[in-house]
Amino acid sequence: MPDKALLTFVLGGARSGKSSHAETLVTVYPAPWVYIATAQAYGDEMRERIALHRARRLDGWQTVEAPLDVADALAAVPEGRPVLLDCLTLWLSNHMLAEHEVETESHRLADVLSRPRGPWFVVSNEVGLGIVPDNALARKFRDAAGRLNQAVAAVSDSVVFMVAGLPMRVK
Amino acid sequence: MPDKALLTFVLGGARSGKSSHAETLVTVYPAPWVYIATAQAYGDEMRERIALHRARRLDGWQTVEAPLDVADALAAVPEGRPVLLDCLTLWLSNHMLAEHEVETESHRLADVLSRPRGPWFVVSNEVGLGIVPDNALARKFRDAAGRLNQAVAAVSDSVVFMVAGLPMRVK
Amino acid sequence: MPDKALLTFVLGGARSGKSSHAETLVTVYPAPWVYIATAQAYGDEMRERIALHRARRLDGWQTVEAPLDVADALAAVPEGRPVLLDCLTLWLSNHMLAEHEVETESHRLADVLSRPRGPWFVVSNEVGLGIVPDNALARKFRDAAGRLNQAVAAVSDSVVFMVAGLPMRVK
Numbered sequence: 176m177p178d179k180a181l182l183t184f185v186l187g188g189a190r191s192g193k194s195s196h197a198e199t200l201v202t203v204y205p206a207p208w209v210y211i212a213t214a215q216a217y218g219d220e221m222r223e224r225i226a227l228h229r230a231r232r233l234d235g236w237q238t239v240e241a242p243l244d245v246a247d248a249l250a251a252v253p254e255g256r257p258v259l260l261d262c263l264t265l266w267l268s269n270h271m272l273a274e275h276e277v278e279t280e281s282h283r284l285a286d287v288l289s290r291p292r293g294p295w296f297v298v299s300n301e302v303g304l305g306i307v308p309d310n311a312l313a314r315k316f317r318d319a320a321g322r323l324n325q326a327v328a329a330v331s332d333s334v335v336f337m338v339a340g341l342p343m344r345v346k
Numbered sequence: 347m348p349d350k351a352l353l354t355f356v357l358g359g360a361r362s363g364k365s366s367h368a369e370t371l372v373t374v375y376p377a378p379w380v381y382i383a384t385a386q387a388y389g390d391e392m393r394e395r396i397a398l399h400r401a402r403r404l405d406g407w408q409t410v411e412a413p414l415d416v417a418d419a420l421a422a423v424p425e426g427r428p429v430l431l432d433c434l435t436l437w438l439s440n441h442m443l444a445e446h447e448v449e450t451e452s453h454r455l456a457d458v459l460s461r462p463r464g465p466w467f468v469v470s471n472e473v474g475l476g477i478v479p480d481n482a483l484a485r486k487f488r489d490a491a492g493r494l495n496q497a498v499a500a501v502s503d504s505v506v507f508m509v510a511g512l513p514m515r516v517k
Numbered sequence: 518m519p520d521k522a523l524l525t526f527v528l529g530g531a532r533s534g535k536s537s538h539a540e541t542l543v544t545v546y547p548a549p550w551v552y553i554a555t556a557q558a559y560g561d562e563m564r565e566r567i568a569l570h571r572a573r574r575l576d577g578w579q580t581v582e583a584p585l586d587v588a589d590a591l592a593a594v595p596e597g598r599p600v601l602l603d604c605l606t607l608w609l610s611n612h613m614l615a616e617h618e619v620e621t622e623s624h625r626l627a628d629v630l631s632r633p634r635g636p637w638f639v640v641s642n643e644v645g646l647g648i649v650p651d652n653a654l655a656r657k658f659r660d661a662a663g664r665l666n667q668a669v670a671a672v673s674d675s676v677v678f679m680v681a682g683l684p685m686r687v688k
Contacts, residue, residue: 186681188474188646190492301680303530304359305476305647306655313477321532325682336680338472338507339357340496341516345683359645361663475530476647484648509643509678510528511667512687 179204179255182291184327185298186345187337194261196335196342197296204257204294206235211249211258213266215242242269246287255293263299263327264320271316281323289330299324301336350375350426353462355498356469357516358508365432367506367513368467375428375465377406382420382429384437386413413440417458426464434470434498435491442487452494460501470495472507521546521597524633526669527640528687529679536603538677538684539638546599546636548577553591553600555608557584584611588629597635605641605669606662613658623665631672641666643678 183200187193201208229238241248245266252258263284270280288297303321308314328334334346354371358364372379400409412419416437423429434455441451459468474492479485499505505517525542529535543550571580583590587608594600605626612622630639645663650656670676676688 184681188472188492189478190474190489190496192496301475301530302477303475303532304643304645306644306650306659307531308477309652310480317477318532321530321681325532325534328681328683334681334683336685338516339355339492339499339505341499341505343507343514343516343685345680345685359643359663360649361645361660361667363667472646473648474646479648481651488648509687510526510663510670510676512670512676514678514685514687 179294180291181294181332182288182327182330183294183296183333183335184331185296185335185337185342186301186324186328188301188304191337192340193298193300193337195340196337197259197261197298201257201259201294201296202235207237207256208235209252209256209258210236210238211245211260212238212240213242213245213260213262213269215265215269242266243273243275246284249287249295252292257293258291258295259298260295261298263297263323264302267320267323268316271312271319277319278322281319281326285323285326285330288327297327297331299327350465351462352465352503353459353501354465354467354504354506355502356467356506356508356513357472357495357499359472359475362508363511364469364471364508366511367508368430368432368469372428372430372465372467373406378408378427379406380423380427380429381407381409382416382431383409383411384413384416384431384433384440386436386440413437414444414446417455420458420466423463428464429466430469431466432469434468434494435473438491438494439487442483442490448490449493452490452497456494456497456501459498468498468502470498521636522633523636523674524630524669524672525636525638525675525677526673527638527677527679527684528643528666528670530643530646533679534682535640535642535679537682538679539601539603539640543599543601543636543638544577549579549598550577551594551598551600552578552580553587553602554580554582555584555587555602555604555611557607557611584608585615585617588626591629591637594634599635600637601640602637603640605639605665606644609662609665610658613654613661619661620664623661623668627665627668627672630669639669639673641669 185193185197239248267277270277303317331346335342336345356364356368410419438448441448473488502517506513507516527535527539581590609619612619645659673688677684678687
């Protein structure tokens with residue numbers, strides 16, 4: 176199905192409806208759908224958030240937890256199968272906390288995403304539109320997230336920016 | 347006037363020209379216009395900001411102060427009268443400071459807004475496009491504001507996102 | 518060349534590809550191009566950032582450092598010559614640190630920019646889409662940056678908002 180080998184990038188702020196919108200887009204394709212989750216259940220707040228995300232997904236989903244090895248998880252997905260990868264900024268944060276070289280990891284991931292083998296949907300947060308953070312680590316994360324988002328947007332067939340649950344077409 | 351029963355949602359960042367743009371839109375309709383103000387004059391900075399907002403509005407406006415009871419204020423507006431509700435994020439913040447159940451309040455308000463009885467214009471801040479705040483209360487507010495904005499955008503006839511004083515049509 | 522006397526405003530978040538996009542736009546015109554740099558090399562992080570920006574620019578550029586006197590720098594540019602002014606928020610920050618009257622300075626700059634004498638491109642950061650900063654100075658900066666961006670957008674012939682390296686047309 177070469178016409179279905181497309182990368183769609185859904186970018187937006189916190190609580191902008193990114194995941195819901197991406198789920199709507201992916202489930203247009205026939206099940207099963209692969210959900211690649213990058214979230215790690217650190218702390219109550221995050222655990223609750225993951226549980227909420229899970230509760231929204233019904234049968235038909237195959238969940239793969241990949242807090243770090245997203246490229247490997249994508250490599251293991253069968254040809255033509257729809258994928259929802261949610262989300263890039265958590266993945267980046269996991270690599271940063273693990274003190275990995277995030278530029279190298281980001282380039283590797285963008286390279287894998289540039290060759291989708293089915294209808295792949297990637298979710299990420301835009302974090303660069305506030306005031307410059309006081310914290311040096313937060314500034315480093317913000318820069319790395321911006322560069323990763325640019326790299327993924329560059330290889331995407333379609334890019335949408337979510338505003339209050341509504342998609343704006345960027346590419 | 348069923349053709350004038352429309353909800354318009356004006357969303358944007360700090361100093362993005364949201365209020366001015368919404369005022370321009372509402373004053374296309376004949377006066378009087380109802381201005382529902384959610385601001386509370388806590389502290390000098392806010393008092394100055396409210397005074398500036400007031401100074402911009404001339405005759406023809408009926409001001410209703412509703413830091414919490416916006417649904418009641420809307421219910422009291424005569425049929426067909428143009429309304430400017432400014433702004434949802436301050437209203438949400440007032441409820442959060444009062445330790446009210448913000449999800450319930452948000453659903454109630456979105457429900458009232460889903461049945462406009464005239465040309466109603468609602469202003470809100472987008473606050474989710476920066477780095478994750480350190481502060482748990484700020485994160486909770488950011489999530490609640492995002493959900494409220496989604497709920498209101500979903501029932502709006504028209505949604506604009508303000509960028510440097512210019513409206514981008516989202517819906 | 519009256520058809521080339523146009524002001525283009527490139528606005529976006531951190532690492533959104535603003536400078537690269539503006540460079541692509543300006544270099545469509547024949548060299549030499551004037552690069553008006555507002556950055557000051559305070560601290561290692563900023564020095565590194567400036568060095569990176571410089572390394573991207575090749576021959577054909579005339580660099581003018583103008584951390585404060587951008588209006589003078591613009592006045593000195595020959596008629597018809599392409600200009601890249603990068604960026605307004607750093608310029609504003611420099612004036613704020615110098616305790617200058619930023620509203621006056623902003624109006625003066627917007628006035629000069631309203632009469633471009635060639636294809637002029639101006640880069641600025643959008644900083645108002647996060648949570649309200651705790652810090653009063655950060656709030657003041659955010660407000661001043663929002664007002665400056667509105668004033669420049671108002672006199673621009675073209676305004677783009679960058680999302681993950683991709684331009685969205687606003688005006």
